[in-house]
Amino acid sequence: MWKCKKCSCNRFYQTFRGILSIEKADKNQEIIKSRDDILKYSKFYCEECKKSGWTLDEVAKWEEDMNE
Numbered sequence: 001m002w003k004c005k006k007c008s009c010n011r012f013y014q015t016f017r018g019i020l021s022i023e024k025a026d027k028n029q030e031i032i033k034s035r036d037d038i039l040k041y042s043k044f045y046c047e048e049c050k051k052s053g054w055t056l057d058e059v060a061k062w063e064e065d066m067n068e
């Protein structure tokens, strides 16, 4: 499993921001989106110590599970 290089936590999250292009909207604000939504992924973060990096292996290192 992937473990944080700093605190050995194994839970991470990644943030992103997106842009939804609105093609049109009706009176009830029912939105019809155009297809080319843009999602911009942001950094990976360790959930525990908030260490961050642009790739998972910047934040964490892979360790084989020895328990089995």
Ligand SMILES: [Zn+2]
Pocket: 004, 005, 006, 007, 008, 009, 046, 047, 048, 049, 050, 051
């Ligand atoms: Zn950590």
